[in-house]
Amino acid sequence: MHPKKQVITLERALNLSRSESTALFDKHVNHPLAGLLKLADADMRFTRAEGIYVYDEEGRPYMDLTAGYGTLNLGHNPEEVIKAVRDAQNLPAVLLVGFNPLIGALGNALASILPGDLTVAIFGSGGAEAVENALKTARAATGRRTFLSCGGAYHGLSFGALSVCGSEKFRRAVGPLLEHCALIPFGDLDALQQNLQPKDVAAFIVEPIQGEGGAVVPPEGYLKAAAALCRKFGTVLIFDEIQTGFGRTGKMFAMEHDGVVPDVVTLSKSLGSGVMPVSVSITSEKIWKAAFGSRDRFDLTISTFAGNPAACAAALKTIEIMHREDIPGKAREMGDYARDKLQNLKTKHALIKEIRGQGLLLGIELETGGLFSGAMEQNLALMVITELLHKHHILTSYYEFNPKVIRFEPPLIVTTEQIDEAVDALDRVLARRKQAISLSFGKTAIGRMLHH
DSSP: OOOOOOOOOHHHHHTOOHHHHHHHHHHHTOHHHHHHHHHTTOOOOEEEEEBTEEEETTOOEEEESSHHHHTOTTOBSOHHHHHHHHHHTTSOSSOSSSOOHHHHHHHHHHHHHSSTTOOEEEEESSHHHHHHHHHHHHHHHHOOOEEEEETTOOOOSSHHHHHTOSOHHHHHTTOOOOSSEEEEOTTOHHHHHHHHTTSOEEEEEEOSSBSTTTSBOOOTTHHHHHHHHHHHHTOEEEEEOTTTTTTTTSSSSGGGGTTOOOSEEEEOGGGGTTTSOOEEEEEOHHHHHHHHOSTTTGGGGOOTTTTOHHHHHHHHHHHHHHHHTTHHHHHHHHHHHHHHHHHHHHHHOTTEEEEEEETTEEEEEEOOTTTOOHHHHHTHHHHHHHHHHHHHOEEOOEETTEEEEEEEOOOTTOOHHHHHHHHHHHHHHHTTHHHHHHHHHHHHHHHHHHHO
């Protein structure tokens, strides 16, 4: 028998070195990801985070332009939210009889800020769980089986969420998934109408603005027309606002730009400000009752950690701060400022193909034709991102389903000075042109391989 290894304590884990942390992640969590991070010298150990910055072991600040993919709208570790969680921690964390007093209050708060008759909540812990609950609601309420979603859409990685995912690469790896799921092009009303006509579609799930597809804004009037078609054919319309919600696009919810109210909306990410995982699927009382309003169905909405006091406290305080500080208004102002700066940058650099998005959900699509092809073409954004990290201490990423598009998605508390600093750094990186950028990345990768 092999002797038992000593369990790593919390105190020891908090003081692991960068190489120790990477080795453990590589062995026990995700080997391919660890390899990619090591290759780009990005397996960094950040020891502190506050506001828009994370800090490495030497105390150097790095500006975060990812905001946890839209999770950190109030920045890293907002003190008021952390305190709210502590204040709630004397309440029973999990109850089999009764319920904690915060869950109904959070349901009321969400109903108060959402448009229309979106008033009844099904809580969960992560975004994929919210999507699962929305899909369950649609099938149970309509008695239909088919789901429609869009190419380029991201709705999570559980089986139901993957079944309506817009990436074939993600879907085929773990298939077969749910039957009776179909993809249509984002923004294509003709395709939507054609698929709705058989009247067997339980739900059409769509992001008001596609996130991982590359910050893609739909054609003007698309969401309103899609809602009308769904009503005409008796299909439940689900808006996935998990990344676009809570001020990210310059409104509290992206649906407000078009004045459209869906039948169900899913929310997560910044609902808990990154302090606590929390998600919710919200619908009307009429639809909820049709789906779950009987004694033999009501418990289909229950989940062990759903609506726990700490998560509810984080969400309640987040909503309070969003209103008090007018965070959506600030996101709209800073988003307009950032977009103007990036558009000006586009006029200087042929490497920038397009700037798109809304509010502070922005994408910078790179022009990859000419020099590169194949894998190298796909990796140009990664090379730019790596140089921003190591030479300018700016942390960003590309959008998952469109690796040519760099993410410009900072916390909504970002300032004009910080935007100026980020755009100036991108300007200096792009001024080096493709050859120099790729050479720099190659040196980093070779150096890391030799080091290990």
